[in-house]
Amino acid sequence: TTFAMITMGIGEMVFASSLMFPDFFGGEGGISTNRVVGEPFLGITYGHGRQVYYLIAAWCLLSMVAMYAWTHTPLGRIANAVRDNPERVEFIGYNTQRVRYLVLILSAFFAGIAGALSAINFEIVSAENVSAVRSGGVLLAAFIGGAGVFFGPVIGAIVFTLFAVALSDLTKAWLLYLGLFFVMMVMFVPGGIASLLMMQMPLVAKKQFGRMLPYYGRAAVAGAVLLAALILTVEMVYKVQVDSANGTEMSLVGINFDAGTFAPWIVAAALWALGYAAWRWAAGQVRAQLDAIQTQTGGHA
Incomplete structure (x- = not known):
C-alpha cells in the first residue's frame, strides 16, 4: 500500500509539473507532433490511418508476447507470489520491495511503449495523459x-473502451453506469470478468459446460430484465433531475413517453x-446444478 501511494504521489507530481512548466510540457494545450514528418521507412509514411493501426497492432502483439514470456521467468513467478501472498514470500527469503520495484520498472517500460503509440496515433500529448x-x-x-489473470486487463480495456466510446454516444449518464458496474464487480466478482471465464474451465474439462448453458441462459434473461429496469430508472432520473429544462418527454429504444408521469415509473x-424474483430463482437453479455436477463428478465444478 505504501509503495502504491508513493507511485501515485509521483504521478500527481508529474501532472502538477506539466502545468507549472509550460515551456517543457506544453502547458494545458500539450505538445503536438506530426507523424508524417521525415523520410518514409520502407515506403511507409504513417499518413494513412490503416498504417498506424498495423503499427500499433504489431507493437501490442510483441508486448503481449514479451509480457507472457516474462511471467514464466523466475522474476515473473516470484512477482505473482508477491501479489498473492507477500508475507509468505518474505518468509522464504525474498525482498518483496525489491521485487515490486523491478516490476514497476518493467511496467513503466511497457507504459512507455503505450504512450509512444498514443502520441503517434493522436499526434498530441497533453497534461491529461499524465493525470x-x-x-x-x-x-x-x-x-x-x-x-x-494474464488476459484479464485486455478484457477490462475492451469493456472500459465500450463504456467510454460507445456508451458515451448513447447516454450522458455513462459515467454512472460505469461506476455502478465497477461497484457490482467489487461486490460480487472481485476477481474480474476473467475469473468468471476461468471458473468455467473445470466444467469444460469435465464436458459439463453444455449442461449448464440452459441455466446460464435463464440467469442471463433475468439479468437482462434487471438491466432494463436500471436503464429505465437512470434515464428517467437523469431527465427529471438534470435535463428537465428541455421538458420531461423522452425516447428510449424508440419508445416515446413522459418521465413526469406515473406510468413509466410503475413500469420500472x-x-x-x-x-x-427471476434472478433469485435463476441463481438458485445455477447453484443447485453446479452442486449436482460436483457431486456426480466428485470434485470442484
Whole structure:
C-alpha cells in the first residue's frame, strides 16, 4: 500500500509539473507532433490511418508476447507470489520491495511503449495523459477485467473502451453506469470478468459446460430484465433531475413517453420486482446444478 501511494504521489507530481512548466510540457494545450514528418521507412509514411493501426497492432502483439514470456521467468513467478501472498514470500527469503520495484520498472517500460503509440496515433500529448483520471482509468480497466489473470486487463480495456466510446454516444449518464458496474464487480466478482471465464474451465474439462448453458441462459434473461429496469430508472432520473429544462418527454429504444408521469415509473418498479424474483430463482437453479455436477463428478465444478 505504501509503495502504491508513493507511485501515485509521483504521478500527481508529474501532472502538477506539466502545468507549472509550460515551456517543457506544453502547458494545458500539450505538445503536438506530426507523424508524417521525415523520410518514409520502407515506403511507409504513417499518413494513412490503416498504417498506424498495423503499427500499433504489431507493437501490442510483441508486448503481449514479451509480457507472457516474462511471467514464466523466475522474476515473473516470484512477482505473482508477491501479489498473492507477500508475507509468505518474505518468509522464504525474498525482498518483496525489491521485487515490486523491478516490476514497476518493467511496467513503466511497457507504459512507455503505450504512450509512444498514443502520441503517434493522436499526434498530441497533453497534461491529461499524465493525470490521475487517466491512471485511474487504467487501474479500473485492469480490475474490471481481472488483474489476477494474464488476459484479464485486455478484457477490462475492451469493456472500459465500450463504456467510454460507445456508451458515451448513447447516454450522458455513462459515467454512472460505469461506476455502478465497477461497484457490482467489487461486490460480487472481485476477481474480474476473467475469473468468471476461468471458473468455467473445470466444467469444460469435465464436458459439463453444455449442461449448464440452459441455466446460464435463464440467469442471463433475468439479468437482462434487471438491466432494463436500471436503464429505465437512470434515464428517467437523469431527465427529471438534470435535463428537465428541455421538458420531461423522452425516447428510449424508440419508445416515446413522459418521465413526469406515473406510468413509466410503475413500469420500472415492475421490471425491478420481476427481475429480482427471476434472478433469485435463476441463481438458485445455477447453484443447485453446479452442486449436482460436483457431486456426480466428485470434485470442484
